[in-house]
Amino acid sequence: MxxxxxxVNIEFKKVVIIGGGHVxxxxxxxxxxxxxxxxxxxxxxxxxxxxxxxxxxAVWKQKLFEPADLDxxxxxxxxxxxxxxxxxxxxxxxxWQLLNRADxxxxxxxxxxxxxxxxxxxxxxxxxxxxxxxxxxxxxxxxEQYDESYAEYVAFLKEAxxxxxxxxxxxxxxxxxxxxxxPEILDWIQQKNEGKCAQFLRQIEAxxxx
Ligand SMILES: C[C@@]1(CC(=O)O)C2=NC(=C\c3[nH]c(c(CCC(=O)O)c3CC(=O)O)Cc3[nH]c(c(CC(=O)O)c3CCC(=O)O)/C=C3\N/C(=C\2)[C@@H](CCC(=O)O)[C@]3(C)CC(=O)O)/[C@H]1CCC(=O)O
Ligand SMILES: NC(=O)c1ccc[n+]([C@@H]2O[C@H](COP(=O)([O-])OP(=O)(O)OC[C@H]3O[C@@H](n4cnc5c(N)ncnc54)[C@H](O)[C@@H]3O)[C@@H](O)[C@H]2O)c1
Numbered sequence: 001m002x003x004x005x006x007x008v009n010i011e012f013k014k015v016v017i018i019g020g021g022h023v024x025x026x027x028x029x030x031x032x033x034x035x036x037x038x039x040x041x042x043x044x045x046x047x048x049x050x051x052x053x054x055x056x057x058a059v060w061k062q063k064l065f066e067p068a069d070l071d072x073x074x075x076x077x078x079x080x081x082x083x084x085x086x087x088x089x090x091x092x093x094x095x096w097q098l099l100n101r102a103d104x105x106x107x108x109x110x111x112x113x114x115x116x117x118x119x120x121x122x123x124x125x126x127x128x129x130x131x132x133x134x135x136x137x138x139x140x141x142x143x144e145q146y147d148e149s150y151a152e153y154v155a156f157l158k159e160a161x162x163x164x165x166x167x168x169x170x171x172x173x174x175x176x177x178x179x180x181x182x183p184e185i186l187d188w189i190q191q192k193n194e195g196k197c198a199q200f201l202r203q204i205e206a207x208x209x210x
Contacts, residue, residue: 010031010035010036012036013074014037014039017077018076018077019040019079019085019102020042020043021042022046027112029052030112038059039061040061042063065085065088070093075098078099078102113135116142118151119151120155121153149190161180164209168207176209176210185197188200
């Protein structure tokens with residue numbers, strides 16, 4: 001199956017996770033930055049997951065799964081360790097709801113890639129379920145290659161690009177946008193050279209970048 005990768009806005013959408021184990025905790029952690037409305041349905045939860053629930057970052061329904069738990073959910077994660085329960089979640093999922101099964105059985109409307117998040121810079125990795133271990137290895141490589149400085153780097157590129165779009169047209173715009181990929185800009189960010197960054201923005205505004 002060829003899955004279609006998407007960046008989806010799920011802010012305020014209801015997401016229901018059935019199960020409260022290690023996998024459910026991973027799903028909650030992946031969802032927290034999205035501001036989705038997360039509900040966890042499970043009689044027990046791990047200590048770390050309990051912390052998120054205590055902080056009000058997700059709602060805990062401390063109970064066994066029932067079909068009504070899925071009402072209004074846009075995304076559903078069947079993440080229990082019991083195949084029969086995951087089957088029951090699948091059975092209760094409406095055609096318009098998107099289902100993920102952590103056991104990778106049955107209806108899999110979407111899969112979870114590994115995610116490296118650096119502010120607006122997001123890199124995802126997937127083997128479409130073929131080798132979660134390779135996915136994690138490549139993720140670790142990417143975390144090293146794209147360190148925390150990329151958040152600030154991409155934020156700076158955004159600011160500079162918007163200034164270029166405002167101040168340049170035609171070929172001059174193209175040339176100025178191409179300048180944004182000069183490696184020295186990443187060097188300035190990593191060396192915390194705020195002077196150089198500010199000077200570059202002033203040069204853009206003065207029409208001097210080409
Ligand atoms: C990327 C990540 C994202 C996430 O889960 O959010 C993710 N798995 C992660 C971790 C992880 N997965 C596994 C281990 C145990 C060690 C090992 O085996 O290596 C660990 C390590 C850990 O848990 O720490 C094993 C495993 N995974 C699946 C099965 C079921 C099966 O295949 O039968 C089994 C066997 C279970 C068993 O043995 O019983 C299934 C899936 N796991 C997926 C994603 C989807 C496709 C991924 C792809 O290939 O691209 C898919 C299909 C469904 C889905 O969940 O969407 C997350 C990275 C966390 C991070 O960010 O570091
Ligand atoms: N996708 C992945 O990354 C990945 C990784 C490892 C394992 N897995 C799969 O995910 C499954 C879950 O793994 P885990 O480590 O989180 O298991 P776990 O044993 O730590 O947790 C299982 C959870 O399911 C809950 N549960 C059981 N029956 C329930 C019911 N009727 N209603 C509601 N909740 C119920 C339990 O209370 C528990 O909190 C594994 O069995 C495996 O198939 C997936």
